[in-house]
Amino acid sequence: MARQFFVGGNFKMNGSVESIKKIISYLNDAKLDPNTEVVIAPPALYLLLAREHLKPGLEIAAQNVFDKPNGAFTGEISVDQLKDSNITWTLLGHSERRVILQEDDAFVAAKTKAALDGGIGVILCCGESLEQRESGKTIEVVTSQLKAVAEKVKDWSKIVIAYEPIWAIGTGKVASTEQAQEVHAAIRQWLKKELGDKTAEETRIIYGGSVSEKNCKDLSKQPDIDGFLVGGASLKPAFVDIINSHL
């Protein structure tokens, strides 16, 4: 089964009612590759606004979700609340949360399990720091982040893996096509070994880290790159070119 190309837009902590409505109306009016699955992740405060305005067929992700169903967890959002708001995806394990908010692999795995158990798809981010890459630990770091999830989750059909080298996020330093393909292939090998042929063949592995309208075409041609997670450029018209990079 061919893997459907997948492009996510991570708005991070950016935007306002006005600017998010503008991005959405731009996306609604653009001619988008009908074979690409498109998911945007605005800040939590704007999820409902996005759902109200974004046209059907384009999906919305939260940037995070908590692993407990409800209760005294100030500032958190539950899986049921996402479902109640017609939000079908969540990002989890973004490096900004792993690094700045100290989320560890076990916590990311617990949240991934909670989201999947509740029927929410997960864009599961993984990736190494520059120091880890320079000391030859890239594959070890990435697979150990994924292993924590595999210990809790056997069905990966609603997980999209986003490989995002930390040194490439928001820096303008994109991984070369060879560097990205090498890690994506290693992740697929790891999926094959740990979770079997079917999971390895069917799981989308997308690349994130300074993706732009200039570099997306070459990256999209790599056999193990099944789409992109886009930060900065998802706030700009260039996002449409990235969505259409596979055409």
Ligand code: PEP
């Ligand atoms: C991201 O935040 O997931 C990301 C890839 O950011 P950027 O595209 O800005 O590097």
